[in-house]
Amino acid sequence: MNVVNDANNVICDYIPRPAARLDCEQSIHERTHMNSNPQSVLDTIGNTSLLALRHVVPSNGARIFIKLESQNPTGSMKDRMALAMIEAPERDGRLKPGGAVVEYTGGSTGVSLALVCAVKKHPLHLVSSDAFSKEKLDHMRLLGAKLTIVPSENGKQTEKLTRDMIREAHRIADETGAYITAQMENTDQLDAYTKMAEEIWTQTGGRIDGFVQSVGTAASLRGISATLREHDERVRIVGVEPAESAVLSGGPSGAHKIDGIGAGYVVPLWHERIADEIERVSTDEARAMAFRLAAEEGLFCGTSTGANVTAALRLAERLGPRATVVTIMCDTGMKYLKSFSQTLDAAS
Template identity: 50%
Template sequence: MEHAIGNTPLVPLRRLVEPGMARVLVKLELCNPTGSHKDRMALALIEEAERRGELRPGKTVLECTGGSTGSSLAFVCAFKGYRFQVISSDAFAQEKLETMRAFGAELLIEPSLEGKITPDLWPRMMARADRLRAQGDYYYTNQFHNRDALVGYRKMGEELLEAEADAFCAAVGTAGLLMGVATVLREANPQMQIYALEPATSAVLSGGPSGSHQVEGTAAGFVPPMYDATLVTAALPISEEEARRTARALAREEGIFAGTSTGLNVTAALELARRLGPEKTVVTVACDSGLKYLAGDLFRR
């Protein structure tokens, strides 16, 4: 199953790009086994821990997750034979929670405020994980602090070198994807422009206050420990409403069926393409499949 992860297609936008704009390429990470780029991270977290001898048969894997990381870890734990316990919340898509259960994960649900990702939610989830760790034989993958994730995302960066891009942008959650890819792209081209994206209502990386939003997988309300501002050209706050409109337009006009974080990425990529102009290339990521969001209001008319 390991070989099914990665080497995803890189496709150009054809209808959303206007004359005079740079070319926009989208990495279709929704083609990974669980429909998410997090499959790369999950495999790296587990295999690097195995390699060091920190994760052995009989141990239980533990994580706090909004869903895609949990689905990916549940998938990897299923084919490797590990028990997986996950702390999540009703703020995240029901489809993601059910996917984790389908792969055999045991879920502990931390209640949210009106289904929103508020600044206190992630700290509560992580505190619950700390309490659990003291009670059993767990391997805590600890996605916000675990630099093993960069191993998985460096591979994505290597796959993107063929694009010979001028700019790369991606939404920041743990920052693993952006940092892993940016490191590889900057090694190949020191002039590469790297943009960190976040919802405008919780623009911590841009110097604003944390706030509530519904762009899953992004903006936990604090600067993630793996975030390295020296690799970033700028942090860009993006309107969540515009991201939602873009996600719907991607499905209707480009045939790319993806979620709100992908809408965030492509909204920014299109704006960068306007700034850079023709003969340039902007690359971004379709983070996960729109199938994970059908129970919510993203695609509901």
């Protein structure tokens, strides 16, 4: 059985030596779950499960495991980075108790920041757009955030839209004195992904040959890849970007509809050493894979996860059947019900 139930468990079944299996079983019982008695909802962030895909798999390729970040409180991996981006400035005094926070967001980061700021009592002003799902925007408001909406061109994500949102967030911060988390250039969040990488390393028992993740701010791929390479420099790292806006692999900037990735320009946290290669995945491919994961694996996810798994399948085919590939379920598909419903209605 190739399933890892939570961050206290590591993959045992593919370790061939009985002694290795015994050590693996001991680690399951000896490690204490850090969040077994949470004092607040923030204590439940992280330590998510790792699951083997059983049906969406290559015919003669590597096994693919997916990290279920949908288990975080808001249903997104961005809970990790939001907590890191608030707690670091709280510790060093950049963000005072009760101090206001401002950020630009495509959705998931905003929801996660709204959760963290609600618990920590920081007023939050978010700059977003009608290009992103209404479910996410409503979620932010319900968690107490104030929203400024920057209009898009026909609901598409473009470089201009990203830069317009950033400009508006900085304007608000300058006028109000609020602390701007500035996710596109914030290095505080890297610590969150170092911890996530350690979870992956433990859960796989150190048996990982490839890691695949889509690029938004580039923080998750940068933090996770650096830590995995510290453990084993042979791990193959693959970044994923929208085929319609493949700027990291030398293509032109363009419009796409894969939520949370593909800013349309080379983001500040990116550098070429982060990934060994870049995979291009189109919006249609990402959406089709998200639907396939729901129907075949029971995993209801967003389009960035669809892009991840599409690229992971390609890597799995190249690495072959003796390898193990890990990718991320970035968030839950519940955040995209309206847009997914429109696609289904159009198809019928």
